[in-house]
Amino acid sequence: MKSPTRRTVLAAALAVAAAPIAGRVAGAADGPHAQAPLGYAFDALEPHIDARTMEIHFSKHHAGYIRGLNRALEGHGQAAELPIPELLARLGEMPEEIRTALRNTAGGHANHTMFWSVMSGQPGAASAELSAAIDRDFGSMDEMKAAFKTGGLRRFGSGWVFVTVDADGSLGITSAPNQDTPLMEGGRVLFGNDVWEHAYYLNYQNRRGDYLDAWWNVLDWAEVSRRYEAAKAGTLGI
Numbered sequence: 460m461k462s463p464t465r466r467t468v469l470a471a472a473l474a475v476a477a478a479p480i481a482g483r484v485a486g487a488a489d490g491p492h493a494q495a496p497l498g499y500a501f502d503a504l505e506p507h508i509d510a511r512t513m514e515i516h517f518s519k520h521h522a523g524y525i526r527g528l529n530r531a532l533e534g535h536g537q538a539a540e541l542p543i544p545e546l547l548a549r550l551g552e553m554p555e556e557i558r559t560a561l562r563n564t565a566g567g568h569a570n571h572t573m574f575w576s577v578m579s580g581q582p583g584a585a586s587a588e589l590s591a592a593i594d595r596d597f598g599s600m601d602e603m604k605a606a607f608k609t610g611g612l613r614r615f616g617s618g619w620v621f622v623t624v625d626a627d628g629s630l631g632i633t634s635a636p637n638q639d640t641p642l643m644e645g646g647r648v649l650f651g652n653d654v655w656e657h658a659y660y661l662n663y664q665n666r667r668g669d670y671l672d673a674w675w676n677v678l679d680w681a682e683v684s685r686r687y688e689a690a691k692a693g694t695l696g697i
């Protein structure tokens with residue numbers, strides 16, 4: 460299983476290198492938005508997230524949202540020029556005939572872009588500053604993890620659970636249905652976990668709680684700490 464998935468990732472990376480616009484994966488986009496390459500192999504998160512789930516999730520689900528987003532934006536030049544966080548924060552101003560499509564597809568694009576970026580095979584540790592903020596706002600790391608698990612378990616049906624971060628560095632936990640995101644209220648996501656069944660069903664079937672527990676093994680705290688700094692600096696995008 461290992462070498463085919465690595466080859467797939469390498470092929471995608473080579474396609475990006477050859478593409479006329481940096482960051483584009485060939486075939487993933489025909490419009491203003493594109494899928495950035497995954498920063499690791501599909502099997503890098505095993506055994507906690509299996510390679511097959513990663514491949515389908517990245518290559519089918521996320522890529523599908525980007526195709527749908529670009530399709531919805533056809534003929535809507537002004538909306539097409541907006542960065543994703545701004546488009547989501549201004550959904551209510553978008554043309555009514557594409558508003559629901561934008562909510563689902565731009566939300567899905569933002570959520571998955573964030574999701575891939577905060578995971579890696581090297582969990583590392585939270586910065587001293589982020590650790591202090593977690594203790595201050597949740598009591599402890601363990602209490603934060605417990606509240607995050609509760610949020611993920613209580614989200615009925617498909618959706619996400621997030622740790623949010625305000626510009627002053629304060630943290631919170633929220634969950635959202637479908638592909639909604641705190642970006643839709645102008646907020647920022649420190650990190651979040653996908654609790655749609657497609658994110659865990661092959662490995663965990665109906666045991667969402669086990670998946671939520673295992674996920675801490677692949678969360679990249681160094682990247683999350685960078686996101687925390689960026690949020691406080693006002694430069695955190697998706």
Ligand code: MN3
Binds near residue numbers: 516520657
């Ligand atoms: Mn998903």
